[in-house]
Amino acid sequence: MSENDNNQKEVLFSPKNKKLLTNPLGKDNPINVQVLGICSVLAITVQLRTSIVMAISVVAVMGLANVIISLLRKTIPPRIRIIVQLTVIASLVILVDQVLKAFVYDVSRQLSVFVGLIITNCIIMGRLEAFALQNKPWPSFLDGIGNAAGYAWVLLAVGFFRELLGSGTLMGYNVIPGFMYEMGYEDNGFMILPPMALITVGIIIWVHRYKDRDLIDIS
Amino acid sequence: MEELVSIFVRSIFIDNMVFAYFLGMCSYLAVSRTVGTSIGLGAAGIFVLVITVPINYLLENFILAKGALSWLSPRFAEADLSFLTFIMFIAIIAAMVQLVEMIIEKFSPTLYSSLGIFLPLIAVNCAILGGSLFMQERNYANIAEATAFGLGSGVGWFLAIVGIAAIREKIRYSNVPAPLRGLGITFIITGLMGIAFMSFMGIEL
Numbered sequence: 001m002s003e004n005d006n007n008q009k010e011v012l013f014s015p016k017n018k019k020l021l022t023n024p025l026g027k028d029n030p031i032n033v034q035v036l037g038i039c040s041v042l043a044i045t046v047q048l049r050t051s052i053v054m055a056i057s058v059v060a061v062m063g064l065a066n067v068i069i070s071l072l073r074k075t076i077p078p079r080i081r082i083i084v085q086l087t088v089i090a091s092l093v094i095l096v097d098q099v100l101k102a103f104v105y106d107v108s109r110q111l112s113v114f115v116g117l118i119i120t121n122c123i124i125m126g127r128l129e130a131f132a133l134q135n136k137p138w139p140s141f142l143d144g145i146g147n148a149a150g151y152a153w154v155l156l157a158v159g160f161f162r163e164l165l166g167s168g169t170l171m172g173y174n175v176i177p178g179f180m181y182e183m184g185y186e187d188n189g190f191m192i193l194p195p196m197a198l199i200t201v202g203i204i205i206w207v208h209r210y211k212d213r214d215l216i217d218i219s
Numbered sequence: 220m221e222e223l224v225s226i227f228v229r230s231i232f233i234d235n236m237v238f239a240y241f242l243g244m245c246s247y248l249a250v251s252r253t254v255g256t257s258i259g260l261g262a263a264g265i266f267v268l269v270i271t272v273p274i275n276y277l278l279e280n281f282i283l284a285k286g287a288l289s290w291l292s293p294r295f296a297e298a299d300l301s302f303l304t305f306i307m308f309i310a311i312i313a314a315m316v317q318l319v320e321m322i323i324e325k326f327s328p329t330l331y332s333s334l335g336i337f338l339p340l341i342a343v344n345c346a347i348l349g350g351s352l353f354m355q356e357r358n359y360a361n362i363a364e365a366t367a368f369g370l371g372s373g374v375g376w377f378l379a380i381v382g383i384a385a386i387r388e389k390i391r392y393s394n395v396p397a398p399l400r401g402l403g404i405t406f407i408i409t410g411l412m413g414i415a416f417m418s419f420m421g422i423e424l
Contacts, residue, residue, distance in 0.1 A: 035245065035248050035249055035402060036245055037245065038241065038244035038245055038248065039240075039241045039242050039243070039244045039245070039345045039349075042241035042244065043240055043241045043242075082313065082339070083310070083313050083314075086309050086310070086313055087306065087309075087310070090305045090306040090309050090310075091306060093305055094302060094303075094305055094306060097302075097305070098302065112356060113349060113352035113353060113356060116304070116305050116308075116348065116352050117242070117345045117348060117349055117352070119305055119309050119348060120309070120344065120345040120347075120348045120349075121345070122245040122345075193414075193417065194238065194239055194240075194241065194413055194417075195238065195409075195410040195411070195412075195413030195414045195417065196410065197241070197410075198241075198406050198407070198409045198410035198413060199406065199407050199410035199411075201406050202399075202403050202404070202405075202406030202407035202410065203403075203407075205399075205402055205403040205406065206396075206398050206399045206403045207398075209397075209398035209399070209403065210398040213398075
């Protein structure tokens with residue numbers, strides 16, 4: 001969703017700012033390349049619906065946190081910056097948690113502790129440390145949204161495949177036609193189990209690196 | 220006592236932080252290149268979990284939960300501070316990590332230099348916050364149970380990270396397809412380890 005918005009506004013963006021937004025989608029992807037924020041990708045991707053809610057929450061927290069830290073960057077004493085960052089993120093996550101509880105209570109139940117764990121999602125901390133502390137609010141915002149979107153597409157891809165292959169549904173609607181089952185097709189119950197999330201991400205990384213040879217680990 | 224052992228074993232094998240809930244994956248993937256460093260990080264994890272889970276248990280039951288403040292004055296019997304959970308837990312964890320770091324530096328410089336860089340990393344390790352949040356969600360009956368859970372999850376995480384580090388050391392000599400090298404194969408191996416750990420499911424003590 002955020003990607004479409006950005007495409008329309010891109011004319012306004014300088015090429016440098018545009019890069020901030022697009023790099024994390026591909027060759028700087030927080031999950032496939034930087035290896036940040038893995039925990040939540042795996043745990044809440046059994047269904048597409050929870051993945052979407054989680055993705056939106058992370059985009060919101062990350063964009064706002066980057067802006068706030070960037071605004072405060074000159075006043076935060078370096079020695080206590082970690083705890084300041086954690087406090088900002090935790091406050092934003094509390095907001096998100098309360099909103100989720102109010103509007104999509106059932107999804108909030110399913111996400112259980114993983115909403116709280118956005119606080120320790122290392123993408124957010126990592127981007128705050130690496131980018132927002134040195135840059136102006138607007139680039140920081142773009143960087144935050146870009147990285148969160150890079151996180152979101154992997155999340156949605158994993159959620160899509162796990163729900164489609166595991167339960168034969170998408171967003172709770174049946175998509176595998178009935179005659180397939182009559183012909184002997186069966187849902188692969190294995191996809192719902194936790195280990196398959198890891199293997200799905202492994203395969204996504206494989207395909208991603210196969211397409212983009214620069215990313216191959218030489219060591 | 221039996222109850223404690225049961226919680227301990229459950230949290231190591233069945234509800235393993237890494238394989239069942241994927242917590243602490245970032246440092247799990249980043250610091251599992253050699254067995255030596257992963258032992259250091261695993262030990263730091265156990266250490267911090269054993270300290271923070273019981274402290275957060277006390278915090279939860281005497282300050283944050285609904286009606287928990289009634290020991291202070293009957294007027295607070297209706298107070299419900301549970302919306303502050305996240306920020307309080309993470310503050311305690313960050314403070315404890317800092318404190319533990321200072322104590323270790325003072326009393327055991329050798330341990331400090333071997334854990335060194337890993338301790339601050341632990342503050343943002345989701346396994347630690349996850350430990351506290353699961354403790355809250357599962358409503359353990361007393362502080363001993365919470366401690367057993369903290370210790371068990373720490374040991375479980377330790378086992379997982381040391382195991383994957385050992386496998387990664389060996390796999391360096393294997394002919395893995397180039398795009399799968401490094402991160403990709405680590406994920407797939409972790410998945411397979413997770414499947415192996417699933418065989419513990421259903422064990423009742």
